[in-house]
Amino acid sequence: MDLGLREKVAVVTGASRGIGRAAAGALAQEGATVLLTARGEHDLNKAVAELTAAGHDAAGLRVDLSTPEAAGAAVDEAVQRWGRVDILVNNAGGGPAGSDHVRSFDPDTWLDVYRRNVIVPMALSSACLPGMAERGWGRILNVASTMARDPDPRFGSYGAAKAALAHVTRSLAQAYAAQGVMINAVLPGLTRSEGVLSGYADAAAASGRTPEQIEERMMQLQPIAAGRTGEPEEVAAAIAFLCSERASWITGALLLVDGGTVRVLP
Numbered sequence: 484m485d486l487g488l489r490e491k492v493a494v495v496t497g498a499s500r501g502i503g504r505a506a507a508g509a510l511a512q513e514g515a516t517v518l519l520t521a522r523g524e525h526d527l528n529k530a531v532a533e534l535t536a537a538g539h540d541a542a543g544l545r546v547d548l549s550t551p552e553a554a555g556a557a558v559d560e561a562v563q564r565w566g567r568v569d570i571l572v573n574n575a576g577g578g579p580a581g582s583d584h585v586r587s588f589d590p591d592t593w594l595d596v597y598r599r600n601v602i603v604p605m606a607l608s609s610a611c612l613p614g615m616a617e618r619g620w621g622r623i624l625n626v627a628s629t630m631a632r633d634p635d636p637r638f639g640s641y642g643a644a645k646a647a648l649a650h651v652t653r654s655l656a657q658a659y660a661a662q663g664v665m666i667n668a669v670l671p672g673l674t675r676s677e678g679v680l681s682g683y684a685d686a687a688a689a690s691g692r693t694p695e696q697i698e699e700r701m702m703q704l705q706p707i708a709a710g711r712t713g714e715p716e717e718v719a720a721a722i723a724f725l726c727s728e729r730a731s732w733i734t735g736a737l738l739l740v741d742g743g744t745v746r747v748l749p
Contacts, residue, residue: 487728489514492565494557496548496607497575499526501676502626505719506572511539513723515570518561520544548575549599554606567618568611570726573604574626576648577678578641585639593640600644605651608666612659621664622726625652626718627737629672633745635705645670649737656735665734667725672741673701674713708743 493510497503499521507517511534519534519541521527527543534541544560546553561568576599579592608623615621630642631649649668656666673679683694690697698712721740724730739745 484729486513486723486726488570488723488726491515491569492518492561492567493570493572493726494518494520494561494568494607494611495572495574496520496557497577497626498543498572499523499530501678502671502674502715502718502722503572503574504530505715506574506624506626506722507541508534509716509719509723510570510572510726511537511541513727516540516565518542518544518557518564520546520548520557520575522547548603548607551598551602551606554603555610558607558610562614567614569615569618569620570622570624571607571611572624572626572722572726573607575603576600576626576644578638578644585636593643596640597644597647600641601647601651604648608655612655612664615664616659616662619663621659621662622730623655623664623666624722624726625649625666625668626722627652627668627670629670629739629741629745631670631737632739632747633705652737653735660734665725665730667730667733667736667738669718669721669725670737670739670741670745671718672707672713672739672744673705674715674718676715679712705744707741708746711742713740713742 493515495507498507498519507519511517524545531543546556627648628645630638631645634642652668683697686697687694718740
């Protein structure tokens with residue numbers, strides 16, 4: 484299926500590893516020009532080099548998007564290079580290290596997680612939306628989490644922020660659908676990204692268990708109907724579709740990409 488993305492310009496945040504890296508690759512394979520942003524220079528340069536070596540039009544921007552003021556830098560870079568932004572994938576975010584934050588509430592932690600997962604994506608979206616609306620075509624894809632739908636006290640601050648991001652997604656979708664801008668979110672389940680695998684390794688070292696045992700325990704605490712964790716490329720495939728011409732009548736969707744983790748009805 485041709486997704487109709489040739490010559491579209493995409494910005495993908497948090498794109499040096501994991502779901503963001505896979506999403507940038509999926510969009511590039513469909514013919515989009517992609518600006519990858521990340522904080523870490525080494526992994527970012529490696530990701531860009533892999534895409535350009537494969538013949539794709541891609542560039543990287545090292546930027547810390549932890550503040551709304553920095554969000555415009557990514558959009559400005561894409562506009563200066565290619566004249567516009569057609570697609571924005573808000574993947575950068577994340578939560579604090581360690582266990583949560585419900586029994587040991589710290590307002591600074593919660594504010595930081597909210598800023599990274601809600602305010603920064605909103606700032607990036609706000610920088611892109613006027614141009615998208617003026618041209619009558621745009622796609623914004625927010626990477627949320629199953630935690631937005633299925634609360635877990637171990638990840639209380641993160642889940643609350645992702646639930647807010649889901650609300651932002653639907654609010655923006657309602658506001659801009661008539662201008663041809665489709666705004667959706669994916670809610671990934673437990674996915675074998677570098678960050679998750681690193682977390683397994685840290686937990687294994689702290690507990691005297693193996694990373695495989697840590698993953699098995701995670702699946703016991705939150706069973707997955709498919710019987711396995713996901714891969715970044717599986718989430719990226721859903722992202723690419725929702726960013727495409729083929730998703731021209733889908734907006735405000737909160738798509739679970741979780742192997743059947745969340746069992747409750749919407």
